[in-house]
Amino acid sequence: MDEILEILNEVRPDVDFENEKLLIDDNILDSFDIITIVSEFNEAFDIDIDVEDLEPENFNTVAAMKELIDRLQG
Amino acid sequence: MTFVDLSFVVFLVAVAILYYVFPRNYRWVVLLAGSLTFFYLNSGYLLLVLLGTTIFTYLIARRIQAISDAGKQEAARKRLAGADKKRIKLQTKKKCKPYLVFGVLVDLGVLLYLKYYNFFAENANVLLASQNVHLPHLNLLLPIGISFYTLQAIAYMTDVYRGKIQADTNIAKFTLFMSYFPQIVQGPIPRHKQLANQLYEGHSFDYVRLCHGCQLMIWGWFQKLVIADRIAVPVDLIYNNYSDYHGLMVFLAAAGYGLQVYADFQGGMDIARGFSQVLGIELELNFNQPYFSRSIEEFWRRWHMTLGSWMRDYVFYPLSLSKSFVGISRVSRKVLGGFVGKRLPPIMAMFIVYFLVGFWHGAEWKYIAYGVWNGVFIVAGILLPEAYQKICDVLHIRRDSFGWRAFQVLRTFCLCTLGRLFSRGTDLTAAVQMFKSIGTEWWDVAFLLDGTLKTLGLDAANWILLIACIVGLYFIDSLHERGVHIRESIDRQHIVFRWVIYLLAIDAIIIFGIYGPGYDSATFIYEQF
Numbered sequence: 024m025d026e027i028l029e030i031l032n033e034v035r036p037d038v039d040f041e042n043e044k045l046l047i048d049d050n051i052l053d054s055f056d057i058i059t060i061v062s063e064f065n066e067a068f069d070i071d072i073d074v075e076d077l078e079p080e081n082f083n084t085v086a087a088m089k090e091l092i093d094r095l096q097g
Numbered sequence: 098m099t100f101v102d103l104s105f106v107v108f109l110v111a112v113a114i115l116y117y118v119f120p121r122n123y124r125w126v127v128l129l130a131g132s133l134t135f136f137y138l139n140s141g142y143l144l145l146v147l148l149g150t151t152i153f154t155y156l157i158a159r160r161i162q163a164i165s166d167a168g169k170q171e172a173a174r175k176r177l178a179g180a181d182k183k184r185i186k187l188q189t190k191k192k193c194k195p196y197l198v199f200g201v202l203v204d205l206g207v208l209l210y211l212k213y214y215n216f217f218a219e220n221a222n223v224l225l226a227s228q229n230v231h232l233p234h235l236n237l238l239l240p241i242g243i244s245f246y247t248l249q250a251i252a253y254m255t256d257v258y259r260g261k262i263q264a265d266t267n268i269a270k271f272t273l274f275m276s277y278f279p280q281i282v283q284g285p286i287p288r289h290k291q292l293a294n295q296l297y298e299g300h301s302f303d304y305v306r307l308c309h310g311c312q313l314m315i316w317g318w319f320q321k322l323v324i325a326d327r328i329a330v331p332v333d334l335i336y337n338n339y340s341d342y343h344g345l346m347v348f349l350a351a352a353g354y355g356l357q358v359y360a361d362f363q364g365g366m367d368i369a370r371g372f373s374q375v376l377g378i379e380l381e382l383n384f385n386q387p388y389f390s391r392s393i394e395e396f397w398r399r400w401h402m403t404l405g406s407w408m409r410d411y412v413f414y415p416l417s418l419s420k421s422f423v424g425i426s427r428v429s430r431k432v433l434g435g436f437v438g439k440r441l442p443p444i445m446a447m448f449i450v451y452f453l454v455g456f457w458h459g460a461e462w463k464y465i466a467y468g469v470w471n472g473v474f475i476v477a478g479i480l481l482p483e484a485y486q487k488i489c490d491v492l493h494i495r496r497d498s499f500g501w502r503a504f505q506v507l508r509t510f511c512l513c514t515l516g517r518l519f520s521r522g523t524d525l526t527a528a529v530q531m532f533k534s535i536g537t538e539w540w541d542v543a544f545l546l547d548g549t550l551k552t553l554g555l556d557a558a559n560w561i562l563l564i565a566c567i568v569g570l571y572f573i574d575s576l577h578e579r580g581v582h583i584r585e586s587i588d589r590q591h592i593v594f595r596w597v598i599y600l601l602a603i604d605a606i607i608i609f610g611i612y613g614p615g616y617d618s619a620t621f622i623y624e625q626f
Contacts, residue, residue, distance in 0.1 A: 050398065054409045055479060058417040058443040062426055074414045075259045097179075 027089055030063045040085050047079040057082060064088070070095040098138045100282065100368050101321055108135070109372055116376055121299035128273055128296060128376075135278035136241065143240035146211070150204055151275045154250040155268050157200035158257045161193045162264035165257075168192075190258075197258045201251050208247040211237050216460035242281040244457060248407050249275065253289045255411055262289050270297050279369035283362065285383040285403040292380070300377025309584045310374035315602045317367030322610035324566045325361035328353045330611070331553035336521055339530060343537040346544055351531070352514045354521045356567060359388070362401070386574045391505035393474040393512055397454075404457070408450045416446040440479060447479075448472045458520060463528050467519035474512055562609060 031040045038051055046052045052060070060082075061072045070092060081091045098105050112131040116124050137144045168189030172182050218232035253274075256262045265271040274293045335342050335350035342350070363384045370380045387400035397405050416422060422442045430438040448469075455468020488494075494501050515532070522528030544550065550560060576583055587595055 053394065053398070054413055055394075055440075055443055055447065058414070058446070059439060061418065062423075062439065062442070065423075072418070074410075074418055075261070077410075077414050 024085070024089055026067060027064075027085060027092070030067060031060065031085065031088075034059050034063065044084050046084065047082050052082065060088075064092060068092050068096060098135065100365055101318065113372075113375055116299075117302050119299075121301075124299035125270060125273055125297050128277065129269060132273060132276040132278040132281070136276055136281065139282075140238075140240040143238060146207065146240045146243070147246065147276060148272070150207060150246065150250055151272050152268065153203060154200065154254060154275070155265065155271045157196055158254050158264035159266075160196050161200075161254065161257050164193045164196070165189055165260060193258050197254055200254045204247050204250045204254075208243055211239050211243060213460045242283070245284045245286055246275055246281060248286050248404075248411075252286070252407060252411060256289060265289075265293070273297070279372050280380055282369075283365050284401070285366065285369075285381045286407050287381060287403070292378075295378045303377065305588065306377060307375050308588070310371045310376075312584050312587065312599075313367045313371030313374060315371075315599070315606070317364045317369075317371060318606050318610075319602060320360040320364030320367065320570070322364075322606055324563070324570060325357045325364060326611035327555070327559065327563050327566070327609075328357040328360070330555055330559075331550075332357055332521075334554050336523065336527075336531075339522070339527055339534070343534040344539040344541050345535075346549075347518075347531050347535050348514065348539075351517045351521070352510070354517045355510075355514050356570075358517075358521075359384075360570065386578045388510060388574065389506060389578050390509050391502060392478050392509055393471055394478050396509055396513060397471065397475070404454065408454060412453060413443075413446050413450050416449060417443050422446060437480070444476050444479060447475060451475065461524065463519050463522055463525040466525055466528065467516055470516045470519060 028040060031038070035052065035056055038046070040046075043049070043051055047057075057077060061077070064070065065072055072091070072095065076091060076095075081087050098108065108131070112127060115127045115131075119127050133144065136147060140147075168185055171177075172185045175181075177185060214237060215234055218234060221230065221232055253262075257264045265274070270293075273296050274287075274289060277287075277292070277296055280287060280292075332350050332353045335346065336354070339347065366380075366383045370382075373380045381403050383402050385399040385402060387396050390396035390399055422445070425445070426439070426442040429441040432438065433441060451468045451472030452465060453468070454471070455464045455466070458464040458467065486496075489496055489501075515535075518531045519525070519528045522531055551557065555563065573583065587598060590598075
């Protein structure tokens with residue numbers, strides 16, 4: 024979780040990732056942020072996040088992102 | 098028959114009555130018949146192009162679905178899990194991909210041929226003049242809405258491929274999805290997941306919904322006929338005789354065109370959404386008060402939202418995550434390091450998106466310039482936040498202050514306005530000339546008071562009415578921006594007051610709409626795209 028937060032804070036230091044629950048639905052993260060974050064996740068966790076995974080429910084919260092990463096690593 | 102013809106109003110009433118007269122299970126048939134009739138009345142035998150695209154897209158999606166289902170059945174039969182299941186999934190995707198690529202190429206090919214052939218031919222003739230190459234100019238006719246329904250078809254096939262939706266099994270129902278008449282002219286660009294079932298299932302009559310739908314349609318006609326077509330008079334005059342004007346006047350013409358296209362496009366959307374609401378169908382929102390945006394990037398999230406989300410899901414995301422872009426990403430990180438290296442690939446993808454957005458608007462260089470103009474400012478917004486912060490620090494500007502936010506809104510409006518010189522200029526050369534002429538004697542504001550305005554096609558009364566309407570449009574947008582639900586507020590009023598509002602609005606459209614001798618309302622701007 025810490026590594027995920029580190030990546031997220033590096034991409035968007037102005038966002039309170041631990042408390043925001045609707046990062047996509049509230050337009051806090053835009054498509055550019057998502058792609059930057061996905062590239063970082065792919066690199067850091069050696070996974071391949073596919074276009075099909077780019078759904079709001081996978082990126083609305085940090086917990087959802089962790090779940091996605093865990094699923095792809097498993 | 099366009100959205101602003103009286104015959105269209107009669108057509109809407111007939112479709113709505115038939116819709117509710119028919120048994121619930123067959124109401125979709127009324128919509129299908131209405132949609133095909135509307136298309137035929139507007140595009141004649143070009144209906145065959147739409148039907149061709151529809152049948153082809155339907156068959157491709159069915160094939161992709163069949164391969165996907167076979168893959169899933171195999172995994173289930175062999176009780177596969179984990180890596181094995183993933184392997185089967187990848188193999189299935191690999192089998193489906195050629196069909197998707199073929200489907201996209203054919204649908205896109207029809208659009209490219211009909212809409213862009215002459216553009217490519219003209220440019221090829223210029224480039225290859227020394228080789229004695231001469232491609233002929235063809236008089237090609239475009240079916241209405243081809244730029245919209247082609248994107249719709251591509252999204253549908255891709256969503257079936259991605260497993261987000263099941264392919265339709267009823268070709269007649271799918272034809273309705275592709276041809277639904279309120280949205281085929283100028284969008285919104287629908288997604289199957291959001292719209293299809295709403296079209297296929299019959300809805301019960303609801304009086305409140307009927308009122309809300311009619312209110313939205315009236316507001317749509319008001320925006321189109323009273324505001325957009327009125328602004329068009331001076332705007333067209335200045336754009337068509339641009340060399341006679343300079344300075345602030347040219348800028349105001351560009352700003353006027355921005356408001357014209359907004360009232361025109363949003364008006365069309367409100368007519369489409371309003372009629373759909375009468376039938377119990379909710380179309381996607383295409384505008385979210387774009388002129389309150391504080392950056393160009395935000396503007397494009399609020400303007401023509403369904404085109405933006407289409408570009409995001411079917412161009413930006415796949416391109417950014419493609420093997421070539423991932424490769425570029427690795428290299429750019431090593432060569433350029435941290436901040437820029439990580440952002441270069443998505444910036445490149447973003448640029449391609451805005452190039453395509455511009456090109457989608459029309460087969461002319463001016464539209465490509467329009468796309469690039471927007472792309473440049475969006476990329477600047479991504480790369481320069483630290484520089485903006487430093488400027489604010491040096492000037493002691495608080496970024497959460499009202500003044501700064503108002504400045505950002507105004508700055509975005511000005512940048513959008515300047516971009517409109519490209520999209521509305523008669524051609525790229527004219528747009529560049531107009532750009533230059535804004536700088537010529539820009540301080541000259543005498544034209545505002547010396548009677549010049551009256552030479553622009555509108556008399557004093559019309560100018561006053563136009564300014565009042567723009568203020569009214571701003572007021573309504575600010576209410577929406579604050580989350581006020583205007584139609585629900587009207588519901589709470591006494592019946593007499595409600596009907597006074599309705600009748601006044603209808604009277605205003607009849608009295609103040611731009612008609613004139615031999616009236617032929619201006620075509621909806623986005624209908625031409």
